[in-house]
Structure formats: structure tokens, C-alpha cells
Amino acid sequence: ANFGITALLGWINGDVLSMILIAGVFRLVMVHHVTFFINSLAHIWGSRPYTDTNTARDNGVIALFTFGEGYHNYHHIFEYDYRNGIKWYQYDPTKWLIKGLSYVGLTKNLRTCPEERIEKARLAMQLKYASQKVSKLPNAEEVMQTLQHEYDVLMQKMTDYYTTKKRIMALRKKHLLKSMERLELDFKYKELKQSLLLQKEKWLKLSQMEFAFS
Numbered sequence: 001a002n003f004g005i006t007a008l009l010g011w012i013n014g015d016v017l018s019m020i021l022i023a024g025v026f027r028l029v030m031v032h033h034v035t036f037f038i039n040s041l042a043h044i045w046g047s048r049p050y051t052d053t054n055t056a057r058d059n060g061v062i063a064l065f066t067f068g069e070g071y072h073n074y075h076h077i078f079e080y081d082y083r084n085g086i087k088w089y090q091y092d093p094t095k096w097l098i099k100g101l102s103y104v105g106l107t108k109n110l111r112t113c114p115e116e117r118i119e120k121a122r123l124a125m126q127l128k129y130a131s132q133k134v135s136k137l138p139n140a141e142e143v144m145q146t147l148q149h150e151y152d153v154l155m156q157k158m159t160d161y162y163t164t165k166k167r168i169m170a171l172r173k174k175h176l177l178k179s180m181e182r183l184e185l186d187f188k189y190k191e192l193k194q195s196l197l198l199q200k201e202k203w204l205k206l207s208q209m210e211f212a213f214s
Contacts, residue, residue, distance in 0.1 A: 007019070067093050068090070154200065
């Protein structure tokens, strides 16, 4: 189709060869080079909130010009997720298109990474970055022990929260929740959620505390 349309336009203008070279070959070369260039930028500029095992970065500016592909760090660690920008404010029209098509049956079985895995990957990187800065402090060992302890507490609270959440969802799906059991589980779920949120706030303040010593 690309060749046929280009040749037809060339025939209309009386110069098929020039049209094929300019509108066909040159266009393809430029498209490929721009694509590779953008992909390279996504490995140079930006942040690595989920993993540092590769050079991929998340960059909201690049995402504006690549229909969401700029959230490259997330894409590389959770490559099977159909999304690139997972937060509501992140510009990812490709994600919106795929999701929109699912409502009319044109896409289905959309794969997403479990929220728990995403959270734990992000928090593990926060611990790593905080540890690197803490290592420069005169009381590095003491601060590191506190950091590690609060991180471990956070991980346990997160595991408890998501375990309870999965249990409730599974029982509801099978319609096995009785009235009393539902009340107990709902209470436990809300309690765990509140505890997790408080621990997250505590962890966030602690993980950023090293800036006060720098």
C-alpha cells in the first residue's frame, strides 16, 4: 500500500522515481531514525523509580511526543503490562486507546501488573536511593538500621493488606461471604489499609530525611 500510493502520486506528478525516493524511502528512513532516536533518549534522560537493572528511564516530556512510550522504566520491568503510564495524570494515549477498544470488544484480556508488585518495586528503589545517600552520613550505620527496620515493617503491612484484599475479592467472587464474616473481613481490611497508609507516610518522611544532613 505504501509503495502503491507513492507510485500513484508520482505518476500523477509525472515523476514516479523521484516520488518513490522522496515520499517513500526517505520517509521510511526518517520515521525509523526518529523512532530509534526517541528510544535512545528514553535510556538517557529521566528517573528510574522501579528498577536500575537497566538504563531505561521514565520521562514525562518524552512521553508527550511518543504517545506514552516515555515511561520506559516501567515498561522494561513490567513489559507484559499494556500500560506505560500507570497513574491517572500520566500522558499515555496508547493506553487509553487500548482500554477504550476493550469496551467495544476490539481488545480483550488486557494484562496489567498486580498493584502489590508495582508498589514493592517502587519502594525497593526508594530504599536503595535512600541508602546511597545515608552512606555519606557520619551516623550512617544507625540511620541505615532505622531505614531497614521501617522498610521491613512497611513490606509486612503491605503483604498483610494485599493478602486480605485478595481473600475478600475471591470470596465475593464465589459468593461465599456470610454476613458476619463479611463484616469482620471488611473491618480488618479497613484497619490494615489505614495502618499501611500511616506506615507509608512514616516511610516517606524517613526515606527523605537524609537531605537534612547533606
